[in-house]
Amino acid sequence: MTTRAFCLxxxxxxxxxxxxxLAAERFRPLAEHGADGRLNRPLLAALGTERGLLDRVFPPDGTAASALDLCLLRESLAHGCTEAETALALQGLGGSPLAQFGTAGQRERWLPGIAGGRTVVGFALSEPGAGSDAAALELAATPDGGGGWRLTGTKTWISNAPYADVYTVFARTGEAAGARGVTAFLVPGDRAGLTGEPLEMLSPHPIGTLRFDEVPVTAADVLGEPGAGFGVAMRTLNLFRPSVGAFAVGMAQSALEAALAHADRRTAFGGRLRDMQSVAHQLAEMATRTExxxxxxxxxxAAYDRGDDGIARRAAMAKLLATETAQYVVDTAVQIHGATALQRGHPLEHLYREVRAPRIYEGATEVQRSIIAKELYR
Known part of the structure; x- marks a missing residue:
């Protein structure tokens, strides 16, 4: 009997x-007309209502999103338009807690607009003192005496902030210490007491700080159960971490193809770069690591979609290897090109700026190694 290895x-x-x-011919022109650090609503609408790609993240029939579909989608979009990939991913990250844990009323109110690219959503987990250590967050949810809470504190490094229409917000309601005292809330961007400001970051999409000054929330705003918000966050991140790796693989593949083309046509020292052993070996290493x-x-x-055990470990491994690989491949592609790849507007110059952040967000490389080590002893 022949055993078939994993393949598409x-x-x-x-x-x-x-x-x-589609990424190269439709989304890339829309991205080029956008402004760094601002929402590109035409691009988001093209991903949603026009092309229906957000329906793969939020299936209209209410079924769970496929992690493998999400990975193929993000890798393919990243190959031709990183901005389109990121716009889709941010909608998915912010909206998935709603899709997985929201009530029927919450989903009916918000999901059609999010999936259509008309309603922009943000995932508000990180804080000034709680980035990688998500269980240490301090945004306080104080009971208001009427069955609701008042949110007080700060979130920062929040993608799509301060321009999103609604946020998935994680706050400390205090049912227990650490991770067990966190609740997830769905908070509209125009809720009284919620303000924000953009941050100047190495990023084409908006990233900002949100300030909560006794922002009122009620039981109707809770995603899941009070005190169970950390599980909402981790389940969302376990779904999206492999697809962060897919984003990285898409960038690595694009850089590899650029390096192959350049080495084939560029001559130096009496021959083509591809015929120089040092360059040929670099290309071979780039291709092997990318694959x-x-x-x-x-x-x-695929393991996530099957419901296998060890999802946290597998997701961490995938993000770790893929993001570190992409950094190496893009950097090596720039080195093979030389100074031309450092010119503003060159595709590799763009990738060089884009490839750095995935090694930090949704759990930095060091955090992924800690997760893997912990899971090995579980």
Whole structure:
């Protein structure tokens, strides 16, 4: 009996090819007309209502999103338009707690607009003193005596802030210490007492700080159960961590293809770069690492979809290897190109700026290693 190793079906490969073309021909022009640090609503609408790609993140029939679908989607979009990939991913990250844990009324009110790209959502977990250590967050949810709470504190490094229409917010309600005293809330961006300001970051999409001055929330705003918000956050991150790896793989593949093309046409010292052993070996290493990262990402996503054990470990491994690989591949591609890749507007110059952040957000590289080590002894 022949055992078939993990590989994509022809239909999936064809879908990825069409997505790469769509990213380059439709989404890239929309991205180029956007302004760094501001919402690109036309791009988000194109991902939503126009092309229906957000429906793969929030299936209209109410079923759970496929982690593998999400990975293929993010990798393919990243290959041709990182801005489109990021816009889709941020909607998914902010909206998935609602899709997975929201009430029927909450989903009916918000999900159609989020999936259509008309309503912008943010995932508000990080704080000035609680970035990688999410269980240490301090945003206080104080009971108001009427069955609700008042949120007081600060969130920062929040993607789509301060411009999002609604946020998934994690606050300390105090049922227990540490992670067990956190509740997830759905908070509209225009709620009284909620203000924000943009941050100047190495990022084309908006990132900002949110300030909560006794912002009122009620039981109707709770996602899941009071005190169970940390689980909401971790389940969301376990879904999205492999797809952060997929984003990285898409960037690595794009950089690899650029390096292959440049080495084939560029001549130096009497021959083509591709014929120089030092360059050829670099290309081989880039290709091997990219393929290894892709396979680990796909395996982690498939395991998530099957409901296998060890999802946290697999997701952490996928994000760790893929983001570190992408940093290496993009950097090496720049080195092979030389000074031309450092010119503003060059595709590799763009990737060089984009590739750094995924090693930090949704759990830095060091956090992923800690998760993996902990899971190995579980």
């Amino acid at each position: 079906e022809p239909e999936q490969l064809d879908w990825c090819a069409r997505l790469r073309t 290894a990262a892709r396979l680990l990402v796909h395996a982690a996503a």
